Amino acid sequence: MEEIKLIEIKENILSDNDEAARQLRQKLADEKTFVINLMSSPGAGKTSLLLQTIERLKNELRIGVIEADIDSVVDAEKIRQSGAAAVQLRTGGFCHLDAAMVKTGLDGIGSKDFDLIFIENVGNLVCPAEFDTGAMKSAMILSVPEGDDKPLKYPLMFTVSDVLLVNKTDMMALSDFDTAALRKRVHKLHPEMEILEVSAKTGAGMDQWVDWIRRAIENFS
Amino acid sequence: MHELPVTESILEIVVKHAKQNQVSRVVSITLEVGELSDLENEWLQHYFDYLSKDTLAAGAELKIQRAPIVLKCRKCGHEFQIRKDELGLSDCPQCGTAGNVSLVSGRQYHIKEMEAL
Numbered sequence: 001m002e003e004i005k006l007i008e009i010k011e012n013i014l015s016d017n018d019e020a021a022r023q024l025r026q027k028l029a030d031e032k033t034f035v036i037n038l039m040s041s042p043g044a045g046k047t048s049l050l051l052q053t054i055e056r057l058k059n060e061l062r063i064g065v066i067e068a069d070i071d072s073v074v075d076a077e078k079i080r081q082s083g084a085a086a087v088q089l090r091t092g093g094f095c096h097l098d099a100a101m102v103k104t105g106l107d108g109i110g111s112k113d114f115d116l117i118f119i120e121n122v123g124n125l126v127c128p129a130e131f132d133t134g135a136m137k138s139a140m141i142l143s144v145p146e147g148d149d150k151p152l153k154y155p156l157m158f159t160v161s162d163v164l165l166v167n168k169t170d171m172m173a174l175s176d177f178d179t180a181a182l183r184k185r186v187h188k189l190h191p192e193m194e195i196l197e198v199s200a201k202t203g204a205g206m207d208q209w210v211d212w213i214r215r216a217i218e219n220f221s
Numbered sequence: 222m223h224e225l226p227v228t229e230s231i232l233e234i235v236v237k238h239a240k241q242n243q244v245s246r247v248v249s250i251t252l253e254v255g256e257l258s259d260l261e262n263e264w265l266q267h268y269f270d271y272l273s274k275d276t277l278a279a280g281a282e283l284k285i286q287r288a289p290i291v292l293k294c295r296k297c298g299h300e301f302q303i304r305k306d307e308l309g310l311s312d313c314p315q316c317g318t319a320g321n322v323s324l325v326s327g328r329q330y331h332i333k334e335m336e337a338l
Contacts, residue, residue: 002338007242013230013252013330095223126259127223130328155308156257159324188309188320191295 017131020099024106024134031112034217035119037097037135039157042123044143045167047075048200049209050118054084056210061115061217066105068097068122075120085109096127099134116217125154137216143168144177151185158186163194163212170199224260227330228268232278234332239277244337247278251334256290256305257327281335290327294318300325 012018028035040046054063065086067076076088087108089101102119111117119135121128140161142150145168151158158164164186166179179197186193196212198205231250239247254260262285273279289302294313303311312319 002245004248004336004338005242005244006334006336007238007244008334009234009238009332010334011234011332013227013234013332016230098226130223130258151309152306155305156328158309159257184320185309188322191321 014131017098017100020103021132021134024099024103025136028106028111028134028136029220032221033111033114033117034220035106035111035117035133035135035137036213036216037119037121037128037133037138038141039121039125039128039138039161040123040141040143041125041146044123044141044146045200046120046123046141047078049141049165049167049198050079050120051082052200052203052206053118053210053213054079054082056206057116057213058083062113064109064111064114064117066102066109066117066119068101068105068120085114091122095122095124096131097121097133098131102133102135116213125150125157129154129157129160136220137162139163139165141165141167142182144171144175147175148178148182148185151182151189155189158189158193161190161193162216163196165209166195166197167200169197169204170202224264224268227260228265228272231283231332232269232272232276235278235281235335236276238335239337242337244277246338247281248336248338249282249284250278250332251284251286253286253288253329253331253333255288255327255329257324258330260285260330286333288326288329291325292322293325295321295323 038046063084065079065084067088068091076086079086087105089105119133138161183195196205196208198209235250266283269283291300291302293300296318297316299313299315301314
């Protein structure tokens with residue numbers, strides 16, 4: 001009878017993606033293009049927040065957007081109308097973006113011609129957190145109607161993001177959202193996380209967010 | 222939710238090692254997956270069975286070991302394990318400092334070893 005052999009492997013399953021992301025970040029650094037990966041649940045306001053952000057920065061930065069919404073071209077159309085360039089990645093039901101898909105988008109838009117590119121990741125708080133996209137920074141949007149308990153349910157997302165935008169603060173009066181509890185929960189998971197309260201609808205807090213982006217780009221270059 | 226791309230990656234690595242070691246059939250594969258990942262064992266096996274059909278690894282059993290979440294207190298350096306549902310709730314058990322920890326492990330996706338004929 002044949003003998004069963006035990007073969008040691010010790011390989012990281014995600015090492016291909018990690019390596020692709022590292023190379024992408026290097027290429028973007030050489031091109032002086034800053035990339036922010038934007039993650040949230042569906043409906044948290046990624047697209048409206050982007051439109052407001054583009055409005056405030058379009059005179060100082062060349063901005064592009066890579067949209068990864070599932071099989072729809074609606075978001076990319078809206079972005080193009082705002083004056084920024086946009087490419088739509090058809091993710092065909094994929095639950096997240098990985099570095100290879102992001103690279104396709106960056107090649108498609110011509111990343112070297114931009115100062116700032118946003119990746120609008122697939123609306124999902126689980127899978128995008130596990131895959132490095134090659135972006136320099138990751139921003140997460142949590143909208144007030146989603147509740148202040150999300151850090152307890154999706155801890156990894158809150159661990160991998162660099163900044164948290166609490167969006168739809170205009171709806172605060174209608175909900176029992178507890179901002180202090182949220183801050184405490186987030187900071188227990190990720191002590192350095194910056195938390196900005198914004199409303200893409202009224203514009204409240206948007207200046208602080210735009211300043212955060214300016215600072216991030218300045219520290220990078 | 223993203224079991225499919227992860228499974229593709231597992232299969233690729235396993236087949237590579239199977240060829241290097243000149244084995245005829247892979248019997249089992251031991252994975253170490255961090256508690257923070259949301260991978261479902263059952264789905265991983267289903268996808269694996271489907272993708273591996275015509276390879277050396279067809280029929281191999283995936284043995285999935287969950288690696289605990291380990292945090293390190295940045296104040297006193299103490300490392301401690303917690304359950305996923307305790308994340309964001311627990312203070313350092315040694316010095317009591319709240320909310321000043323870094324993640325030591327819990328995110329990993331490793332293939333440890335495989336058994337082959």
